Amino acid sequence: MPKLDIEALANLLRDAAKAEILPRFRRLGDGDIRIKTEASDLVTEGDEAAERFIKARLDTVLPGALFVGEESVAHDPALLPKLAGADLALVIDPIDGTFNFASGIPLFAVMAAVVSKGETIAGLIYDPMGDDWVMAEKGGGAWQVRPDGHRTKLSVIAPAPLAEMYGMASTGYLPGGKRATVLGNMAKLRFLMNYRCAGHEYRTFASGHVHYLMYNKLMPWDHLPGTLISQEAGAYAARFDGSAYQPHHVDGGLVLTPDKETWELLRREVFTF
Structure with a gap:
């Protein structure tokens, strides 16, 4: 498994949110929101700016990795098939819940996955409004992590009828x-x-x-x-x-x-x- 500094990746998602997403929340102009495929499938200036922010700093956290961002694939669909054969890739959703973000609903996230040779080896979901992450490295358990370093181990609910x-x-x-x-x-x-x-x-x-x-x-x-x-x-x-x-x-x-x-x-x- 490639060496990964998951804390550095987590902080990169947080930095992108603070620099490019939160300043635009409930402040988007008419020209800052566009329809991609249908009225509920949107892209905003926040999505594109946050993805550019993360991509520009990719080599600081995953040198040489293939970058597969939602908005990058929207512009170049040929990028997506490269994921299956990549030795190392970073998959990014700069704003998950763009419809909510564009509607002024405070329920959206910044997400990243690290993929190596066809296997997901790390996942992170950052909540800009709550300012914390849930994250996991393969084989290491799942955790809720705050910026001060406090960690809480996660576990799914018990089965029910x-x-x-x-x-x-x-x-x-x-x-x-x-x-x-x-x-x-x-x-x-x-x-x-x-x-x-x-x-x-x-x-x-x-x-x-x-x-x-x-x-x-x-x-x-x-x-x-x-x-x-x-x-x-x-x-x-x-x-x-x-x-x-x-x-x-x-x-x-x-x-x-x-x-x-x-x-x-x-x-x-x-x-x-």
């Missing part, structure tokens, strides 16, 4: 028929939530507050950091077909639960199509 489960599911990218089936099956659960910010959903799950997460569209900047953190907190994670989620996957769905038995129960009773 189907009718008592609550969690998050992103159904917007499911095909119409599958979406209707899943939404109908959700009546078997206690609660369904959606923060429109995968970073905070993963933080909530890995911290032991909800029983499941479900996603269909799997862009690496959205899910690599949180999946590793969740697994290091004890979670079971697999794609809809039961296969392991890997950095090059962009489809096939993803379900995370406290254990394999809960995963199988949800796949059988709720995420059925």
Whole structure:
């Protein structure tokens, strides 16, 4: 495993947020927000400026690494396939929850994953509003870390019966028929939530507050950091077909639960199509 200074990477995310994201929060002008693919898929000046900030300082934390940022891939789609074969790569989501950020909702995050030879070896999710991180290195557990160095070990919630489960599911990218089936099956659960910010959903799950997460569209900047953190907190994670989620996957769905038995129960009773 490559030598990694995860604290330096964590501080880089924080520096980018303080320099380029927070000064723009609730201060974006009309020309600072643009639609990418649809009205709910936005990019702001904050996203692009924060990504430039991190990329410019990449060699200070991961010399020679391939840089795969959400906005960089938007400008050059040929960059994304390079991730699978990279010896070392940094995957960045400069603002996860851009819709919330652009709407003035204080629920967004800065996320990073370090990938080596097709394996995620580190994940970080920084909360600019709370000024702390959740982070994990492969094999080292998952932690909530404050800037003063205080660390709290994370652990997923205990399993629960189907009718008592609550969690998050992103159904917007499911095909119409599958979406209707899943939404109908959700009546078997206690609660369904959606923060429109995968970073905070993963933080909530890995911290032991909800029983499941479900996603269909799997862009690496959205899910690599949180999946590793969740697994290091004890979670079971697999794609809809039961296969392991890997950095090059962009489809096939993803379900995370406290254990394999809960995963199988949800796949059988709720995420059925």
